[in-house]
Amino acid sequence: MEPPVRRLQPTVQRFGRTRGVRRIAHLGAVVATALAVLPALTPLQPTPSAEAATVPGTATVLPTEDAEPPALAISEIAPRAVREKDTVTVRGLVTNTTDAPLSDITVRMRYNSYPLTDRDALERHADGSATEPYQSGPSATIDTDLPPGSAISFELEADAEDLNLQGGFGVYPLTIDATSGQEGELGKVHTFLPYTGTEKTEKLRVSWVWPLMDSPQRADDDTYLDAGLATELTEDGRLGRLLTTGAQDGEIDSTYTGPTSVPDDEEATESPNPAASPSASPSASPTEAPDAEAQPGPTPEETPSPADPVPITWAVDPALLHDIQRLGESSYWSLSNATESGPALEEHEASIDAQVWLAHARLWLAEDPLLAVPYANPDLPALLGADLTRDAETSVGLGRSTVADLLGREADTELAWPADGVMDEATRDFLYDNGATTFLLDESAMPAQNWLGRTPTGAAPLELPGGEEGTALVVDSDLTRVLGADTHTPGSSVLAEQRFAAETAMIAAEAPGTDRTVILAPPQDWNPSADYATGLLDATENLPWLSAVSLTDVRTDADTAEDRQGLTYPRKAADSELDTDHLERVRSIRRQVRLFNSVLTEDEDPFRPAVLRLESAWWRGDDENAGTVLDRVDRAVQESKAKIHVIPGDPITLASKNGTLGVLVANDLSDHSVTVHLSIFSENSERLSIGDYTKSMEIGPGGKTTVYVPLSATVNGRTVLHLNLHNADGEPITDEQTTIPVNATGLGSGALVISGVAALVLVTALTPRAVRKWRRDRARSAAVAGAGPLPDEDGPTAVSVDGDEDTMHHNGRDQTSTGRDGEDAEDARS
Template sequence: MIRKATLLAVVSAALLVPVGVATPGTAAAKTSTAQASRQGLVLTVSSITPDWAKGAADVIKVSGTLRNDTGSDLSGLVVRLRYSSQPLPDRAALETFQADQTDQTLPGQASPTSQVAIAAVAAGASAPWEFTLTPAQLAHPALPRFGVYPIAIEVQQAGWRRLAVQRTFVTYAPPQPKTVRNKLAVALPMIDQPHRVIDQPRRPDDATFADDKLSAALTGKGRLADLLRIAKAAPPSVTWFVDPALLDDLTAMSKPYTVAGKDGTVKKPADAAAAQWLADLRTALADSPVVATPYADPDVAALAHHGFDTQVGRAIELGGQKAAQLLRPEVSTSINWPASGLLDADALDLLAVGKPGVAQVRKVLLTSANLPQQDQQVTQTTQTGQTTQQTAFTPGTTTPDATATLYSVAGPVTALVADPVLSRLFEPGGGAGSTLLSRQRFIAETAMIAAEPGQTTPRSIVVAPSRRWDPNPTLVNALLKTANGLPWLSLTPLDSVKPPKSAAVRAARTQRAGLTYTDQDRKEELGRKYLTPVKEIARKAELTSLITTDKPPSAFDAAVLRLTSSAWRNQTRAGRAAAELVKDAVDARMDMITITGADPDRPRTLAGSDGVVPVSVKNSLPVEVTVDVEVTSNNPKLLRIGPQPSRRLVIGGNGQSGTLQVPMTAGSGVSGDSAVTVQLRTSDGQPYGKPVKLIIRTTGYTGIALVIVGAALTVMLAAVVTRVLRRRSQRRLERAAKSRESEAT
């Protein structure tokens, strides 16, 4: 049986009736400390010991302070306990008591003994208060039974005028009869938005960040600093969901990096805080179960609905690789926590298929809005891109087991459904006292679950706060410490949560209505307008790998996956800016393979009616490429392309070129310029880059014409030679005649 009873008092209490209002019995909703300070009296409960009671005579001490912010002196105040002698029947009643801040739900009985009088409190001053109670005081007759008892601490003036009130619970859990000890799995996210835009392993100087926000988050009260504080103190059974893209970004920051700005890029020195944060995280999570999200936390539902069939599998694979490289070798990728904890059948299929033979998802962590209880009403609200649920339990129902079985094209997938109320308690409520309030509500909720009728074996409960939460370390650590000490709970890793083996037990415990994905959920996804250019970038990025001989994974895989991150759901403008930078980088890389001599004023010559024309391709990449060169005539009547034994070129990197000899035949009597189009293709036939137009100039000189011209030149040469010989002979005769004349003389 549950063994203790709990009294919670909230650290910040709301002022329900301003001092100037004399209407008795008025109650209003809770407000933050700041609001209460402007309105009047602030009731603070600073200590409750013990957290819960296991004996009817256990003395529970409650203490706190009153702060007078009314601007006037107050006198004749009484702080007293209001209670109900009957425990709450179920979680629905507990929710109603906490949510409905009206007199109708306020406990009807006032304790004559658990109260303290405060004679006067000056304006701006504070006064302490303290009283005790026992579980026996709450029951009539004084034999309390196990349960969660609603109580309220109120401040009255003049015996009737209520100035402030705070609600909470006392949990009474005697040792006998014993209750079932349920399994509690806590999943905590360490997910951020992408900050880096470009990262090319072969160009370490090209790691460019879109902003420098991570630097501020690492220290002081920054979000990542708070997450690390929680990780250091959390029990080793807590499961962490870590986005490897975050680790990747911080690793890049631990070296000199570049930040893009409006006026160009800014060089940043290595951030020592990033390196220290990573080292501390490795130590903190050394013994804890860790799940790697798909790289950059892509919007899986949106990708499924817009034809990104391969990116999800690649994201799972890359996420596992990066986590093993940057965090530790043993990191799971078989559990997926989709954006907002919501997916439909299409997204489930993509996750289950994953990358065949490499990485698949076998469990999904969902909200109860996505897989609701059959008799549970869920109202969704979306703020800053995060979907939350306001859950209305049906009176008399029991909490279903956290597991359910879904069916995908790749087989069954286990769904792990987070409890909406318990998960919400792990998120900051705002205002002083939220830690105490959340802790005591947590004790009451889990005790109520343990005491629900019909249990013979332990059930599974899953807690999962919002994926991009900004946590309060004090609150989270207090709840984890409390959960670890409750006798009706057993903390367990998330991966150990499995459906009951018996089909009958599964049917009785799950009570789920099936996957529910609304039109509003679909509207929250990344839309077609955003994803269409991203899809084109992804296509081109893949070509930069396919064109190489070895065909390694694209150097742009990580950059493209960051563009598909669910973080861009509520900030598509920033996502588009990042997409432009990635597009420019992809285009620049594709332009490193070019057809040389494609200048329109540099035509290539085809001598005669047929022959070969060289087409050269230059590779400025640092790796070898395999290129198919496709040449087509723009007008086959004027110029035909002849058959080729091979169109493939294998070209070394770093500026080397390859040349393909292309046979061409000009049409009969054709002379002048004709055009051909050259398209580079990958070895699997995909076009690489834009087609290039080349001008081919045909001379019209056939082979016979060349023979005739040659013969004519020979005849002309013979005539010239004959004439020269004749002149030489004539000059010789003239010299001989002159010689005879001289002798005669």
Template sequence: MSEPARHPGRRAGDRPGRVLRRTARRLAGAFGAALVLVSAPPGLPTAAAAPAAAGEVRPAAGSTVTAEYPVTLTIESVNKPTAVQNGTVTVSGHVTNGGKSVLKSARATVRKPWEGKPLTTRSELAGVVARTTPQGADGISLDSPQYALNELGPGQSQPYTLSVAVADLELTTEGVYELAVDVWGSTTDNQRNRPLGIARTFLPYNPTPTEAQPSKVTTLWPLVHAPVLAAQTLSDNDQTVPVLRDDSLATEFAPGGRLYELVETGSSLTGLTWVVDPDLLDTAFAMTKDYRVQKPGTAGNAAKEDNTVRGTGTAAATAWLEKLRAAVAKPGSQVVSLPYADPDLASIAHNAPELEGIDAALGKAATAGRLTVEGRLSVDTRADVAWPYQGYLDQRIASVAQRAGAGLVLVNGASMPESNTLKYTPSATRPIGNGQTALVADQVVTSLFEEDLATPQDQTLAVQRFLAETFAISRQEPQNPRGLLVMPPRDLTAGTAKVLAGALQTAQDGKWVEPVKLDALAGQVTPDPKANTTVPAPTDYPARVRDSELPATDLTATTQIQTDLDTLMQVLTLPQRVRGPFSAAMVRSLSTEWRTRASAGGVYREGVDQYLDELTGAVKVPPKRIITFAGDTGVLQVSVRNDLTQTVTNLKLVLSPSQPNRLRVELPAEELVLPASQSVTLRFPAEAKNNGRVSMTAQLYTTGPDPKPYGDPVVFTVQVTSVTNGVLYVFGGGLVLLLLAGLRFMRQRKRRVVRDDEGDAPLAPSDGPDGDSADGAPAEDPAGGPGDGDGPGEAARTPRDSSADGRDRATSDEKVGP
């Protein structure tokens, strides 16, 4: 009985064959990875090999380069991916001398499968991929055809092409066969004719394609991109102009761009499930009209003509949207809407599951996503689908997805592996409890398309392995078709998409695969009772995936944006201008796409926060230092400035003195209404008790049943110069002068009495106009100063009216300000 491929001892999160790949790298040593053999580990096509430097040999991953086996081979094309009766198979690739000696009398040959028997289990397929050196199980080299090779020095390479008749391969029955190419010859340091290296791939043989029921295969086709639509907008003749953080989508939407090619390739397939980020559609729609792009370094600033440039992608975005609408409208296709901006469920579940408002935000994102996709594409969509990062699931992630309304979860097979006792591949549909269903992607099949298949050898490896795996699955129980999920990565490249499309089309033409949309897989394929339905614990979540999560600090700061935004919304008369762009920007700050762009994500979140602070701070009390308040009572006048382009209301200004026992301030009678780009001065009646400085705090508050502080407080000083104390000084001084005048009067009277008692003494002359006596001496002044006049009827002089510190008093209606 057939069975799925097994990988005992693999660490959590390892893709198929990773352990083998690590072993191969150790064997390769300092050489590194270069040309890719078809015998690379399962599901891990490597990147294109860089050209070798002179004298440098860089063997293929998974191969063994020794003095005994110095040759590496690649299989770069198989002209007939599936064998047919009376047909011919043509294989081509390159031979590279990875050793230190010259290859002599070398020739490339095709091996006939061992005893003409097919590989009947998926474990046998994995076993073929794991081999690194020629073995007897690889079959017997044919005498014909052969490809004679030139003498190859160390590091030299030569292409080859071999065409072999299917009949010469002696395939006995339908199934998957190993197709191997090896090189025989000798080297200058070993003249023995021997096998020098080998490359392997798979060749399905299906002479009677109608006997088995095809597997139902659902393929996800992701259309996502890192957020570029900013919270800022620009007003132009009463029109709102969108602003983007960069113009990268102009290239993506144009022919040759990744998103363009994904739509172009996907439109040729049937039964495809398009997985779309609604934010991408909104951005594309915004680009169909005039839009602006931020200049570098201006992410947190209000958008203006001088810090933005005109976007260049209007025509490309318009054409791309029309192309996408036509593609998703094809019969049999389905559109799945991700929550708006594709928030990172795993980061939220692990780092902020109980964050206030997060469940409501995710629920709104799901609703907004569905409405956006249906509105932009004019199709029905399914919006209750959760796709955690790379499909890795644990109990916390499942819980957050459920609270957000996701009844269906897309899961990587590495998260829910099958038991070794299960001898077949179960269907993808798994009930996981709490009303949720998991669609578990086949781990090996999905891993074939995780990397960018940019080289011919990578592409051939992926296609032939996909055909082999799906063929083997369909023959496990021919009358009991399986339901499989193929889940490529979110950032599916254009080249890999074309390879996947070609593999799907070949398998469909071979009639062992039937493409179906997501609903058909989730609702019509009966779950297998023996399949694994256990959701892993959080401790089993792969550490390498957790390392790229958004930290709790970023998540908390992002949700704080909503609180600050709610406060701003209370005071705006046209809140719709700000609410929509900021609410969307807040969700974009949580996007899963920042996982591989951590630096750009940080800049985006910081820009959103700074811009909200700038908008909030545009309504403010201008800074003050010292203002003077003269008198017992009067008015303090304080200005409030509105630099926004709309009227602001529902605000009040409160002045709070640090010493209310010295300076009491009442609330102003008038309501606070701030016209756009204007200032308003408020009058606060005040009463002073004592002189001196009093610290004053001016704070704006929202009005309503739950007032909240708005913006930052402004602290300034009020210099109190009270009139009451100055008057007391004046009256006190006058009383002293009156007393002194009385004393002088008494003394002068005593003098007259003495003179009268002298009798015949001559009369003293009268005082002069300056108060001098007859003998020219000044008259005595009781206050220690010049005389004030010696007649009892002369009024005493009083000092002028002044404040205590000598400054002029401000009248009660005088404007007080800095």
């Protein structure tokens, strides 16, 4: 017999045409008037930007286009685990996303009376590729038109006995669809109905790994790839939600940045200022829960008891903790829109949210098991294969010291989580050499045996070097995918929680008598809504077929030791490793870093964290961001080296044989002292030579020193001095040299005396000759003018002009002459 059809009088909540996420609530009873608004509505899952519930009876304004609600959204499926005497209730909302009014709207339930046979069948129903369920369940009809942009809530109810579920404990397919007279199908949702019946279900152990991880947020230590991390640390941000939800009874206090100092004779729990520390707040301290009578709240069946939270193992990346710490220390830079010369830099103030988040993490992670990946989650197979083992070792050491410094405790060194949950034998051996004996792996690294007809347990023995036996904790990848679902759209959180319940129920029903453990590890960049993350922990605590255990308590079982194949390194993982081009650029940057480090006075390596971030497995397949990080770190190293430099001087004129040149060497680094060596050479050492000078010097942060260099010129002229700074091994710090032109213009006082005497002799010898020439020139000028001959110093001479020649008549003989015979000819030659 089909369940009776329940007819709903329409209850409409009118929305404007604005798009976005709608926060809706619903009353179980439907009002009689068609246009009346519900006094209260069942809340749908909001986006992080729309946390506040709407006021009953008012419209919800949608903040963004991207969050437009679906035509059909499910707000509640209760109970999650259906027993024989339960009433199944499905609540939700129909939204008119068209441009015209909708009429004759019907919402109905379809199901099968027999359970799904396996997890593959469950997957096919979820993605809509399976045959639709054929059994008719309850339906609801809306008799009034639904205007565009308006939404109406619905409720479907059926007694479990009336559904006539035949298969007992298992997972039954469930489909909810909505149709209208004009548009036909408006929307369809595929979900599940886990049913326990009257049977006592076997417990399936589950163990949670709760990730606080992300890709590297910085390039060099002061420059972030974007400004998003500060937002993620707020109470509504991704990392803020993960921290508070994982703490289970925690609530972020925006004023808390660390424990207050307490006198030695007082206990920490007797703080006079409860607001100063979350541990003094009832919401943050399991030992100070409020009185149940004075503070009515959820029953133990609805939420875990504060004294008995779901055990989780925190997984952290020390590089992310380091990024958060730097964010809260002082102002920092982020890369913004690109320009012709590369990304621009935008300055930000220190983040108070970062200080608050880190203080709460230090408090709430103090007692739970803690797993830490090496610093920046390096691509270990790629590094070990490229002979960068030293970097891999540094990432392990830096990761452990960072966790100890920032969280005030040490991570469990026996737990290891290789990148993407896969590793080759070299990576296994490396992690084992660094203390790991238990490895968190993806199931592709240790697949189930082909003959196994059920989900194997998550714990399996793993062979280690030297005949030792370790443990592989194999994560269920299908559940990882379910946990990573997008739950920030209306109704998505409820469906994801129901899928989680269905998956775990299906695993439990596969082999009820088998003792198994399922490892639950969400994606490392997990971004659940707050309601979804909380709902998962509630489901873990309350679903009758689940039993939560700590990861550190999971052990292998000899009876299931053969359920999985041996360690496998998937070809897909090998192909995705950091490629040769990326690692070659890393090597080039490392060489420049080594040169920079070689002149630091202290044994320092300030760029080591930045280099390790370049080697992160997060850059697999992300060439764009990887290139940005490589470019920025390379530039930062070059800029740091350039801060140790010779200050260029003006061209020098050397007016004597010897002189002294003052060379100014500067260290513009604000945090480091340097020891550098100055080398100078002349382009023409025969013309200009360099004497002895102080070649090695130590310069403090922001300091300068002057080196006095003796010069000696042997020949006048120009030459160039080349100056360079290098380390103790003679390697130049930078490729650029400083040049100073030198012009030698004098040979000294002795040379000046000699030159002066020579000039005096020359003047004395030439003066009489100049006087005689001047007299002859005057005589010729007078003769040409008709003034008659002028007396010659040797006696009178008759002079006549004939053509261009002067003909001299002397003693009856004619001679052609251009002056006095000997002297004038010599003057002409000269």
